[in-house]
Structure formats: structure tokens, C-alpha cells
Amino acid sequence: MSEPHLSRPRGPTIMSEPLPIEASEPLVPLAREEVASAISQVEESVLVRNAQKGDLACYDELVRRFQERVYATIYHMTANHEDANDLAQETFIKGYQALQSFKGDSSFYTWLYRIAVNKTINFLKQRKSRTQISLNDLDFNAEKDPDLIALISEKTPRRDLNLAELQSKLSEALMKLSEAHRLVVTLHDIQGLAHEEIATIMDCNVGTVRSRLFYARQQLQAHLVDYIK
Amino acid sequence: MNANKPNFDDVQKALALKRHEQPNPNYFSGFSHEVIQRIHTPDPPRPLTWAERLGLGEDARPFWLCGLGTLVCGLLVVTLVASLRMDKPQANLAPDLGQSPVAGGAVSNHVSGQPLPGFQVLPGQNGEQRSTAPVLAPEEGSTPFPLESFPAPKKP
Numbered sequence: 050m051s052e053p054h055l056s057r058p059r060g061p062t063i064m065s066e067p068l069p070i071e072a073s074e075p076l077v078p079l080a081r082e083e084v085a086s087a088i089s090q091v092e093e094s095v096l097v098r099n100a101q102k103g104d105l106a107c108y109d110e111l112v113r114r115f116q117e118r119v120y121a122t123i124y125h126m127t128a129n130h131e132d133a134n135d136l137a138q139e140t141f142i143k144g145y146q147a148l149q150s151f152k153g154d155s156s157f158y159t160w161l162y163r164i165a166v167n168k169t170i171n172f173l174k175q176r177k178s179r180t181q182i183s184l185n186d187l188d189f190n191a192e193k194d195p196d197l198i199a200l201i202s203e204k205t206p207r208r209d210l211n212l213a214e215l216q217s218k219l220s221e222a223l224m225k226l227s228e229a230h231r232l233v234v235t236l237h238d239i240q241g242l243a244h245e246e247i248a249t250i251m252d253c254n255v256g257t258v259r260s261r262l263f264y265a266r267q268q269l270q271a272h273l274v275d276y277i278k
Numbered sequence: 279m280n281a282n283k284p285n286f287d288d289v290q291k292a293l294a295l296k297r298h299e300q301p302n303p304n305y306f307s308g309f310s311h312e313v314i315q316r317i318h319t320p321d322p323p324r325p326l327t328w329a330e331r332l333g334l335g336e337d338a339r340p341f342w343l344c345g346l347g348t349l350v351c352g353l354l355v356v357t358l359v360a361s362l363r364m365d366k367p368q369a370n371l372a373p374d375l376g377q378s379p380v381a382g383g384a385v386s387n388h389v390s391g392q393p394l395p396g397f398q399v400l401p402g403q404n405g406e407q408r409s410t411a412p413v414l415a416p417e418e419g420s421t422p423f424p425l426e427s428f429p430a431p432k433k434p
Contacts, residue, residue: 145317194294194295277291
């Protein structure tokens with residue numbers, strides 16, 4: 050049985066869903082939107098394999114799937130939108146250049162995160178103390194977040210504190226942490242990753258992740274004592 | 279137990295604020311396109327700084343540090359060897375100035391005939407006696423060698 054262009058993945062990977070295009074049907078040129086829509090349905094492992102063969106359309110789809118998460122991680126580490134933009138682009142470029150070295154030992158997402166984290170940490174070490182904070186605006190949902198509303202209005206010693214000021218103080222407190230501690234807080238408390246996944250990204254054990262998280266939260270609590278109870 | 283456990287709930291709620299920090303809505307619409315463009319047309323290599331042109335860039339720093347360390351160690355070794363060589367000629371001169379008689383009799387004073395410390399009388403080829411004492415005859419009452427402060431060599 051001949052295999053269509055986008056074949057089932059081989060090896061001990063999860064099975065992909067049956068593909069809509071079969072070899073027996075006549076080939077019809079698809080519009081760009083249709084191609085994009087078809088690609089968005091393809092599994093990650095297939096996209097990675099095709100991208101490794103040089104298919105830039107598949108790599109483009111991978112970029113679209115992970116761009117927000119990669120950008121967010123770098124942004125929270127650097128507290129600077131422009132730096133995060135540059136580093137995020139460089140992460141994906143480096144990812145494409147190093148794609149042949151991806152063996153599938155971890156998820157592509159984890160592998161890409163490692164590139165992003167290493168690039169960001171190297172960038173921060175070169176920049177050292179020359180921190181330039183350039184924060185994104187809060188979206189309109191921030192004012193509706195019940196936890197934040199409760200935090201600001203009832204529990205803060207400073208009742209006149211507003212969200213923008215808390216955002217600024219929070220960013221300053223985060224930048225006072227070391228890169229490793231800031232990273233665990235970013236990945237766990239901001240992006241919601243599990244301890245095990247963070248341990249894989251940071252190449253350390255779960256106990257180290259937990260202890261760093263504990264210490265980082267302690268430090269943040271101390272820095273923000275005037276703004277939160 | 280629970281009273282001792284630190285409560286980080288407020289910190290975690292404050293950190294939730296960070297999730298609401300978003301770039302402008304259209305930011306990601308062209309992000310992947312920019313990435314693919316940069317993959318197609320890689321950025322030109324940045325121009326080398328003067329330090330990198332001279333081989334003093336960050337990549338060459340370990341080699342320069344090793345070279346500097348080697349140079350310093352070499353200078354120390356050269357200095358040490360030179361100081362040891364300077365000591366050696368002084369040790370070689372000592373037998374000429376007051377060579378201790380290992381064998382043979384003591385040298386006699388030319389004036390008093392008393393044996394001079396540190397000089398030997400050696401038998402010559404024709405039976406004459408030769409000494410290692412200086413040629414110039416000393417003044418009466420004076421020692422043949424002005425450096426008489428040299429202590430007499432101890433006999434083994």
C-alpha cells in the first residue's frame with residue numbers, strides 16, 4: 050500500500066490520525082489557507098520530521114504553535130519586550146539550525162524551551178546589571194481577575210495601590226532574583242508547568258526545582274512585603 | 279505544623295498578574311513570518327571589532343591568559359636560574375683568594391717565614407718551591423694579602 054506524502058510516523062511514537070488525502074484520489078491544488086489549515090491538524094512529530102527534511106512550511110507551523118509560550122518565558126525572564134522579541138526569534142532560528150540534533154528523547158516543546166532558556170541566561174549574563182525594564186501593558190482581563198482584585202483591595206497594606214504599580218514592583222522583585230530562581234517562578238507560577246517538566250528543561254532533579262521555588266517565593270514575599278501581606 | 283508552613287498564596291496570586299502582561303494583539307500575526315524570513319536570509323556577520331581583528335576577542339581570551347601565565351612562569355624561572363648562576367662565580371673565586379690546603383704544608387710568610395694561612399707551598403719541577411701566595415712582597419709587618427679578615431680555613 051503506497052503511503053501518501055504525509056505518512057504515519059514510524060518508531061515508538063503515538064499513532065497519528067488518518068490523513069484526509071489519499072494517494073488514489075486525484076491531486077487538487079489547494080489554496081494557501083487550506084494548506085495552513087491542513088498543516089495545523091498535523092501532529093507535532095510529523096511536523097518535526099518534515100521540518101528536519103527541510104520543509105519550512107512545517108517549521109512555520111511549529112513556530113506558530115510555540116511562539117507565545119517561548120516569548121512569554123523570555124519576556125518574564127528579561128522584563129523587556131524588545132529583548133524578548135529578539136531572543137524569541139533567535140531561539141526559533143537556532144532551533145531550525147539545530148533541528149537535526151533533535152532525537153525525540155523529549156518533546157519538541159521541552160527541547161525548544163531549553164534553547165530559549167540557555168539563550169536568555171547567556172544574554173542576561175552578558176548584560177549583567179544593565180537591566181532595562183520595558184513591560185507590556187496589562188490586558189483588560191487583569192482588572193477582572195478576582196484574585197488580583199482581592200489582593201489589591203483587601204489584603205495589601207497600601208490600599209491605594211493600583212495594578213500598574215503592583216506590576217512594576219513585582220517585575221522589580223523578580224529581577225532581583227537570580228536567573229535560576231526567576232526561571233522556576235516563571236515556568237511554574239506564571240506559566241503553570243509541572244515540576245517534572247521544569248526539571249527536564251533546567252536539567253536538574255525535581256527536588257532542586259522545589260527548593261529553588263521555595264526560596265524564590267520567600268525572596269519575593271520579602272521584597273513585596275509592603276504591597277502584599 | 280500548618281502554622282509554621284509559610285504561606286505563599288498571596289505571592290502566587292500576585293504572580294498571576296504577570297500572565298496578563300501581553301504584547302499588542304497583532305504582535306504574533308507576523309512573528310513566524312519574520313522567523314522564516316530570517317532563516318531564508320541569514321543576518322550578515324557583524325563587523326569585527328579592533329580587538330577581534332588583533333585576535334584579542336573573547337574567543338581568544340583563554341589562549342591569551344594561558345600565554346600570559348606561561349610568560350610569567352618563564353620569567354620567574356629565568357630569574358631564579360640567573361640568581362643561582364650569580365652565586366656560583368663567587369663560590370669559584372673563594373679557593374683563589376684563600377684556598378684551604380687540602381694536602382701539603384702551610385705556606386710560609388715571605389717576611390717572617392711564618393706559615394701564612396690559606397696558602398700552599400707546592401714542589402716545583404726543578405725542585406724549587408712554588409707557593410700560591412701573591413707575587414708582590416708585602417710590607418714589613420703587613421700581611422701579604424689585604425683581606426686578612428678571611429678566616430683561616432679549618433683543618434679537616
